[in-house]
Amino acid sequence: MDYLQAFAISASGMHVERTRVDVSAVNLANANTVRAPGASGFQPMRVVARLTHFGALVSDGLASGAMPAVTVEPLLTAPRMVHEPGHPHADAKGFVAYAPVDPATEMVTLMGAMRSYEANVAAMNTTRSLALKTLEIGRGS
Template sequence: MDYSQAFAISAAGMSTERMRVDVAALNLANANTAQTADGVSYRPLRVIVRSLTAGTFAQRVDDGLADASGAQATSLPLPQADVEPADVKPRLSYEPGHPFADKKGFVSYPGVDTATEMVGLMTAIRSYEANVAAMNTARTLALRALDIGSAS
C-alpha cells in the first residue's frame, strides 16, 4: 500500500481547511469595517474548492484503479482551493453621526453574517482535526507495517 497518497490527501484537506479558517477569521475581523467616503469597502471572501478531474464518476473510478498500462495508478488528483470575493450586498446601518454616513445617515458595512462565519469556522476546525486524525492513523499503519516486515 502506498501511504504517500494517504498523506497527500490529508495534507490537501488540512491546507484547504486552514484556508477556510483564515478566510472566516478575516471576514469576522472586517465585519464592522465601515465603507469609506470614497466608496471603498471590504468585500467578504469565500473559499471555492474545485476538483481537477472531469468526466463521469465511473471514468474517474477506472482512472484511479489502473493506468493505461494496467498498473495501479500512482497519484490521485487533489482538489484545488481558491479564495474569491463573495457576491453579497453591503449591510446598511442608520448612524447619522458616523463620519462615513451618507446624506440619509446610513453607513455601509460589509455583508458579513457573523453566525454563518462562526459556523464555517467551527466546521473548518473540526474538518482540520479529522484530517490530522486520518494522517496520524495512516502514519501508525505505515509504522506497524514496517514493524511486521522487520520481524519476519
C-alpha cells in the same frame, strides 16, 4: 498499500481547510469595517475547492502532484446598512454602510473547517500508525 497517497490526500484536505480558516478569520476581522460614501469597501470572501477529474485523482492518488484547485472568491453582496446619523461616514439619510459579513455564518464556517482539519490530522496519524505497525510486523519475521 501506498501510504504516500493517503498522506497526500490528508495533506490536500488540510490545505483546503487551512485556507477556509484563514479566509473566515479575515472575514470576521472585517465584520465591522465601514465603507466611506462612494468608496468600495471590504467584500467577504469564500473558499472554493474544485476537483476537475475526481476519478483520476482517486486512481492516481494525490502523490502525483495533482491537488484540488483552491480559489478565494469575493461574495458580491450589498453592504449592511445601519442607521447612525452622527457617524462621520453616514450618508445624507444617516445610514452607514458596513461590510456585509454575518458573524454567525463565519463562526459556523470556522468551526466546520477546524473540525475537518482535525479529521484530516486524525486520518494522517492513523495512516502513520498503520505504516509503523507494518514495519514492526516486517521486522519480526
